[in-house]
Amino acid sequence: MEATKGRSPGPGAAAWPEATIQRGPVRFTVLTPRLIRLEWSADGQFRDIRTQVVVHRALDVPPFHIDEDEATLQVDTGLLRLRYTKGSGRFSAENLQILVRGPGREATWHPGDTQAQNLGGTFRTLDRYDGDTWQDGSKLPLEEGLIARDGWHVVDDTASFGIDDEGWVAERPEGERQDWYFMGYGHDFRAALADFAAIAGPQPIPPRFVFGYWWSRYWNYSDEELRTLGARFEKERIPLDVLVLDMDWHTTPGLSLRPGHEEKDVFGEQSGWTGYTFNRSLFPDPKAFMRWAHGEHLRITLNLHPASGVMPHEEKYEAMASALSWDTSTQAPIPFEGASQPYMRALFDTVLHPLEQEGVDFWWLDWQQWKESKAFPGLSNTWWLNHVFFTEMQRGGEQRGLIYHRWGGLGNHRYPIGFSGDSVISWTSLAYQPHFTAMASNVLYGYWSHDIGGHTFHKHIPRPERHLDPELYARWMQLGVFSPVLRTHSAKEASLHKEPWHFGPPYGDAVFAAIRLRYQLAPYIYGAARDAYDSGMSLVRPMYYHWPEHEEAYAHPAQYMFGNDVLVAPVTAPVGADGTAPFPVWLPPGLWYSRDGAEAFEGGGMLERSYTLEEIPIFVRPGSVVPLYPEGMRNLASVPSTLILQVFPGEDGSTALYDDDGATQGYQDGEFARTCVRSRRGDRAHRVHIDAMEGQYKGRPTTRRYVVELLDAGIPESVEVNGEALPYSAEPQPRTWLFDTASLSIRIDLGPRLVDRAQDIVARFAPEHAMPRGLLHRMRRAGEAVFYLKQVWGDISALPDDVDLASQAARVLAYAVEQGDDEGRAQRFTDAVAEFEARFKGLPASVNATPIDDAFKQTFADLLGR
Template identity: 85%
Template structure:
């Protein structure tokens, strides 16, 4: 339990005001009735006391932290613009001064409880999403008003607000150091918890009355198609739904004024004859189960557990009256958990999708958001149940809800507009530490004006949305109950299905990078998906491109949100911050500091990586994230220096909060003649910690080496992957060094040595892929493909030609043969447009070919 009261040394009390210096950037300001309990927003004030100075006389109190200077007129009562001000010092001079009543001019936004029925950020009547304020603003300060918050007792139960007049404000002064502001908020409001590892896998969800057999068939198809899956989401039809109708005008309402059939706790036995057996099957497939709850109508007499619930509450069952819901009633909620929910969990429900869409506030505690309270209640109940990590799947309820991940953003409209808005919405939520939004990937429902026969999901839109899902906190597909609305990956043929499959595979490969970033969010308050201005707050451009974002420390993502044209590409603008950036495959280097436009094919995503970055990956072929693979790939990008820290824990328990985890530091250094990657010994302990691991180090865009060493020992070359060997992958122009199975308790040193004359020409891989794409285009649009010159055919399969140069012949001449093959390709590439221009191919196709080659 966090200590709610501050250290006495941090408190400055003068009559009816109290100031608490929590950090050099945060001061609590209280007038009237003081409180020391935990609140909905603030749960921890017993921080280490920062240095500060007090100066006062009979009239004025001054508190100076070095970064903030507070002045208050003593004995003047309630805080107003005339008696209180706080100055925020800036490194270059020119203080920012705040007084009570000041209105922020440039708040950077927070989030909102739901995207239900919004097309992007627009409601059907044209009104805009009423976003809440974030914790940061370009004004350089923010005030959190905690006056109206409810308190929480030692058991986490709601307390009444204190009686009497009062003000309870938290002043944050940070200038442009946004990351410090978020860290300070996490320090007093609690960190973002680390979700269980399976959360970062693929979730399958569809509003459909699935049966046990249909879900088993679905799972078998996922396995047949080699598509990984971690979570099965069961929407409302898992339970009995008497009186439910989805047809407008045919709804029935129950005794509480709620739509009949939405609330339910009893499995529909016509769909699930043996629920426990079904969930045993799912767990045997390493699938987690979450089911939908709408608890507003209490417990109806038709529920299997009605009698048990009534007995627990001494409820009179003689009239078969329904038992009403009240979330802040301890007896009701205790009975609900003990007689209904926990037994369902023992049968196999792993966590709850709390789909609360009823009245906004508690009836017993007006002003207390039901969304906020139920998030808190369900999450903390799960935390108390053994040592498993808490998890609730619900909407945003307001400040403090970051402690209860994850968020369900609701039923957004299926459109390119919605796709374009979601990156901004997700990144902006980081400004209130709400780092785990889960969107309905592909959108939920069609525009009402689209006739039902025309309601079909555009394959390209869905493929692009799945690519966004890869670089989102949670990858979960979902949709409305419409027979025509399919999102099964195998439902889409090439090229869309290929792009969807590739997106899911990439998500699982990135899992170790994502999980490490999730741990960083717990440690620092920096969410996985972050706005650009966290890193570049002084640049106006960082605010002007809200739909691109940083994904962890090293990866910049700009999701494509426009359809391709007739040539199969779309020109899409990206702002790159100052400095050098690499494409995700390391094929191209870009000098940042401006906006550039590039043509992207369907399978391409604008992803850029910092020089020298070390990105940990899992190998392809994962079925789920129930356990980590034995092999870890370390993808090292070009750059003079770089580093990362690998993070490991048991993936399920709360042990990570007790120091039960391990970290492994990896460093990269590249010179003209050698590229060295050093893997430190693993530092730390946790349940299930491995003794050994297989490392594969991939040096991107590195050129072909003359020698590769591991711990000083030269490794042999192999034409196919094998432990304790190295190979050169011409499809990605990378050196792949397989260390084999090694001890994690020892350090390992990998060195690739080069001759300068064998360095790769800059942008070679990009040119190879442009040639392959352009030649493939010609073969698709021109019938007489025999008319293509030999050099065009060879350029269209350049990676295979290069592979033969590497694989054939003795080891000694490998680098020379490869260099000669590269020079031959460069000559062919330079003449590609002219070669095609000399053929009888249609002029329009020639022009498109030339465009594709040049992009």
């Protein structure tokens, strides 16, 4: 709004005066067409500072109309119409109503109305929960979300503490007050979340390394053991970014003393959890250990339980006491108070920052602090410590804030990452976590980190019988790939091994594949993190954000959207006797492709399929351009110079590749770059246009090697880049193209290109060489079915030749493509495809004509038809 340019709206987080309508003790602030702040104050005083929930109100003032007479005030934004009876005092059902004209739902709200269909938020922890059920049978007490099918929601900010200009807690105003934020959006859930993010702050982008693999185990690891562990990751070529040290990193002398002589904190509680001093029997030289970790490109986070304060045995006790003028003559513990600015300043300056200077990258704030501040009753210590630790890290320099802690309530989305606690190891827990993670986006909490594989066993399971089901773990790791954070963790039990090499085939293979896929998807995930910052739409979000008018979008909470283009339904049930797990998936209207582009599915109903351990139900929108890193990455400390652009079939598609330095807060001030990529496919040509990179940031590359993969494309007559024909090559090499018969994709390697210049890629086709839909799927079914026969039938020589040839279709096609002159390549491929299709069609009859057992024949047919 032009009138607001160059002016300050007022103190703290005040809105623009043009947005406010004040009539005596009542003030209404029009923040967006869907969002109005409602305030009543008995003394006519209103607060404009930041609160725990709301940190920004100076939004561009939307158009609205005021209509009032002596009795009534009406405010109309076009989407909302507010009506208040003037001079009637405190808001009530009798004097205030708001009409919501949002899409999909028109409703009228009055104070006191109860939401019938709130879509849920999140909860601070999954400790000891088996799915959503605690050990005593009670259900997880989920908090409300910001969105509901009712079409409206009210955020009550009356009791929130204020946050002053120094970022410190301020007392709540005295006197009778009401401070509400009414959100009316119909079923435009995405708009509601964007509006809330506008006033409550965006979801920060975590450092890039956060999206790699985290290794964590509750175990008293020594320096040498962790170095050995790191060497094994290196040997197995498993990428790793974060090393998590649980509480055994520090001394706990209170636990080592005999009963009755334990060290106690100032409140008389046994101090077995709090600690700030490295255990030198495990880490003789902590600084050298962390120097080694950083040399391996590993980030270090240490576990903290701060409630017992600083005990007299701590190395930094004297320094902390000196900073607080604390009398050390009695050797009394220095009591914890997270809302005490002097205490926290001294804790950071004398205890924590020195550890950071030695190599600690961020802190894991675990449990055990008091539920509420003793200095500010009603102030959640969880919420407050999240705020203090995160903002302290940002205040310390250019680096992005990062903590690892439980959910503390609305506004805590500003302080990622979440730690969901010690969930029970079970299929039930696995099945619940997709829903729990997606639902948290309803309060903008988009970065839950779960204990992949679960934390602890059911308490009723005898210790000798406790073991981790390898299939359950493999499936949980597959969920971890499509989660905000991929972090394994477990309780301190010798039987709980989650090292990937601990599991033999096929489970270990599935775990390895999951980790590799996670790193390949890193640029897609990082781009989605930027989208979350810009739009309020979390990486993992429910189906109903995109299809709010479809009942099925609410009825299948275990599937979700992963970014804008990928639909994921992680398998959360064990396989049956046939080696597959039936897992129905609701596909929204429209066409969807499998992850490799091999299959196309018409949406608008249920897809009834079964999946082997190696398979994950992943579906991609037509025309999507999914950026990938090449295989072989070891960590996310640096960005590869090669970027793969996987282009899915579809008439039109686009994406915007996102880049920044991955570490600093500069992205908030415009230090980032985007590269738009557009795809258009017709009968005779498929064009992919890569724009020049727009934007600047520290470390921006001058060149990038793009590899464009056109999935399920068929073989082209020619490939051009910027109008020049590229030569065909049977092996991957820069500035050539090849046809990969194993994936039926065209792989176009542009070689290093200047990022400041656009690139135009065109693959040209002859209609007579069009590839039949579903060919790759049939090729793979044939291979799996014949492989099965070779495992269960001894006399494989009894099979007709066509059966073996059908099982190696990709190799047969490769010979057709690679042998002979270039001009006949497309025709040779077309002929070879026709021969395979004839073989595939005849496979059931060929096998039925052999003396193989009927049961084997039936399984063979089932595998072909999957």
